[in-house]
Amino acid sequence: MRRAARPVGAALVALALLAGCAAEPPPPITTIGELGAAYLDAGGGCGELVEQYRASEDDPVVAACGTDTELVLAADADQALAIATERQLQEQTVLVSGRWLIRDPDVEQLQQRLGGEIVTLAPADGPANMADAIAFDAGGVVPAEPVPADGEPAERAAPADASAHDVLVVVDAQCEYCDRLLGASGDLLTELADSGQARVAYLPVSLGDAIGNGFASTLGANALACVADAEPDAYRGFQSALLSHLQQAAFDATEIAGLAAEHVSGDAQAEVGDCIQTARFAWWVRQATVRAIDEPLQGVEPLRGVPTVIVDGATFAGDVGDADALAAFVDEQTP
Numbered sequence: 001m002r003r004a005a006r007p008v009g010a011a012l013v014a015l016a017l018l019a020g021c022a023a024e025p026p027p028p029i030t031t032i033g034e035l036g037a038a039y040l041d042a043g044g045g046c047g048e049l050v051e052q053y054r055a056s057e058d059d060p061v062v063a064a065c066g067t068d069t070e071l072v073l074a075a076d077a078d079q080a081l082a083i084a085t086e087r088q089l090q091e092q093t094v095l096v097s098g099r100w101l102i103r104d105p106d107v108e109q110l111q112q113r114l115g116g117e118i119v120t121l122a123p124a125d126g127p128a129n130m131a132d133a134i135a136f137d138a139g140g141v142v143p144a145e146p147v148p149a150d151g152e153p154a155e156r157a158a159p160a161d162a163s164a165h166d167v168l169v170v171v172d173a174q175c176e177y178c179d180r181l182l183g184a185s186g187d188l189l190t191e192l193a194d195s196g197q198a199r200v201a202y203l204p205v206s207l208g209d210a211i212g213n214g215f216a217s218t219l220g221a222n223a224l225a226c227v228a229d230a231e232p233d234a235y236r237g238f239q240s241a242l243l244s245h246l247q248q249a250a251f252d253a254t255e256i257a258g259l260a261a262e263h264v265s266g267d268a269q270a271e272v273g274d275c276i277q278t279a280r281f282a283w284w285v286r287q288a289t290v291r292a293i294d295e296p297l298q299g300v301e302p303l304r305g306v307p308t309v310i311v312d313g314a315t316f317a318g319d320v321g322d323a324d325a326l327a328a329f330v331d332e333q334t335p
Helices: 032-041 077-088 107-114 176-194 216-230 232-246 253-261 266-278 282-294 323-332
Strands: 016-018 061-065 069-073 094-097 100-103 117-120 134-137 140-142 165-172 198-205 308-311
Touching (some): 032 061, 094 107, 107 117, 176 198, 216 232
Parallel strands (some): 165 198
Antiparallel strands (some): 016 117, 069 100, 094 117, 165 308
């Protein structure tokens, strides 16, 4: 099980670029010393920059000052972009140019002297049908209004059928044990919902982002949200396929858009593909993750790790790869 840890902040939406350029571009920067000098010459206000320890020569060179200022010199532009994305996943605004990036409260002022692009996050509304989880019952998808960028999801009512179980499944797209859960019990969960025995809701969260996996937790959950928004009936099949795929490969937006196209209809393919490529709902993913960690799920307790299955207020503690154990657990609960 992957343990839940409070995310540092919200995630990459579509990158918001605040364009600008220096009046006279500075010479190329090739050392952390040159970057520090350029920062100070451009009006940087934190003068006690301290170079950080590097575990290997392949790691970027980082100099920090306090908690708000960080200068990074990467091996190349691709590594710099990956680091900038990581900082965005921590809800930080950075100035990026070539191999280097700067995080500082005065990045707009620095941009005037140093050039580069300021990349930041843009709050956005969540997907339709997913507030915060997408739910299925005998009638199919349970409609839900999108969560406003500056709001909270409406309180979800109990299942319409008082005799139906209320099941919540929390997964991380990059989580191996979540893939095992869906591989073993995906058909059971679908049958419970489609037969009217339960309302089954799925909540994707982001706990396992890393540069090496292509930020698969956040961007994988975003891809799920894209499908939920455009063609919710395809959600369950795509969810199983996505989690299986991400156990074998890092997240690649083009590959995942192609995978989604195998599950959604022709009319929705372009919309879903664009949504995946631009990470339209990544802001919502991170906010939904924070809510899951901070607030009791089904009134029981906040999220402690993934996968988590809660049935009628009771948390399943059995083997996630044992469908019979989960079925027995559901039967033991009282709606």
